[in-house]
Amino acid sequence: MKKKIAVLLLSLLMIVSTLAGCGGSQQGGTPTAAPTAAPTAEPTKSAELKKVRLQLKWLPQSQFMGYYVAKDKGYFEAEGLDVEILPGGSDIIPEQNVYNGAADIGVTWVSSLITYQTQGYELVNVAQIFQKSGLLLTAKKSSGIASPADLKGKKVANWFGGNEYEVLALLEKYTLDKDKDLELVQQDYTMDQLIGDTVHAASAMTYNEFGLVLESGIKEEDLVVIDMNDEDVAMLEDCLFVNADWAAQNKDVLVGFLRASIKGWAEACKDPEAAGELVYNVDKSVSKDHQVYMAKEVAKLVTPDGFDASKIGQIDMAAVKQTADFLKLYNKDLTSTPVVDETTFNPAYWNEATK
Structure with a gap:
C-alpha cells in the first residue's frame, strides 16, 4: 500500500512539472503561438x-x-x-x-x-x-556729390577683387577716366572711411554696408545714393x-x-x-x-x-x-x-x- 501511494505521488509530481514547462503561466516562458519573423530594422534617417x-x-x-x-x-x-x-x-x-x-x-x-x-x-x-544688383555708391551730401558726374576730382572707394566692374561701367557712362579724373582707393570691410570723411564716396551693398552707415547715426536724407540698376550699369x-x-x-x-x-x-x-x-x-x-x-x-x-x-x-x-x-x-x-x-x-x- 505504501508503495502504491509513493508511485501515485511521483506521478502527480511529474504531471505538475510537465504543466509548468508548457508555459501556461504568464510569468516567463515562451508564447504558445507560432513565432513570427523579427521585424527588419528601418534604415536611419542619415x-x-x-x-x-x-x-x-x-x-x-x-x-x-x-x-x-x-x-x-x-x-x-x-x-x-x-x-x-x-x-x-x-x-x-x-x-x-x-x-x-x-x-x-x-x-x-x-x-x-x-x-x-x-x-x-x-x-x-x-x-x-x-x-x-545690390551695389550702390553712396556719399554724404556735404561732399558736393549730387550725381555720378560729380565724382570727378573725388576719392571713391571700392573693395576691388571683382567688385569694381559696375563702378568702372558707371565712370565710362559719364566719360570719367578712372586714372585721371578721380582717385579710386581700396575700401575696407567697414564704412569708416565714408563716416570719417577720408573718402568722398564709398561702395555699399544695399543689404549690408548701407545699413551700417545708417546705424552709425547718419540720416538717409543726408546721403546721396547712386544705384547701379537705375544707372543701367548693373551686373x-x-x-x-x-x-x-x-x-x-x-x-x-x-x-x-x-x-x-x-x-x-x-x-x-x-x-x-x-x-x-x-x-x-x-x-x-x-x-x-x-x-x-x-x-x-x-x-x-x-x-x-x-x-x-x-x-x-x-x-x-x-x-x-x-x-x-x-x-x-x-x-x-x-x-x-x-x-x-x-x-x-x-x-x-x-x-x-x-x-
Missing part, C-alpha cells in the same frame, strides 16, 4: 537622405537666408536631401571648391563665375537668385552653380535641391523678419537687428517690385549678357570671350524644379 554640400560665398548672413529657411522648415529633407551649408570667407573660393568636389553646389556672383568659365572651369549657372550677383559633370550625374538631386531652395526663398521673402532672426541664431556675428535689416533688403533683390515670386531663381539671359559685356570691357583676367548660352547658363534644371 542613410535615407542624400548628402549635399552647399558652399556659400561669404559668412552666414541673411544674404543666404533662403537656404537656411529651407533647411529649418524641412524642405530639403522632404526632397530626400541632407544639406550641409558651408560658410564662406575671404580665403574660400566657391568656384574652386565646387569644381574640385569639395562642395556640390555653390553661391557666387555671375561676374566671378564667368571669369572662371573663361579659364576652362566647366561650371554652370543653374539658378539666378538675385534679380537685381548680376548671387547665383547657384554646379560642376557640369556632377549635374549630369545627379539630375534628380539638383532638381530637388532647387525646388526646396525656391520654397525657402519664397518663405524668407514673405517673412524676412523671421528669416533674419533665424539666420541670427545660426551665427551671431552681427546684431539681430542688422540681420533683419539685411533680410528685408535681400528680399527686394530676390523678388523686386512687380516680380512674380513663382519665378524665383529664373535666369534672365539679357541681364547675363549685360554682365558678360561689362566683364569683356574691364576684366583683364578673362582668358577668352565669355560664352553665354545654355552650356554655361542652363535653365533646364530650374524649369524641371518649377513645372
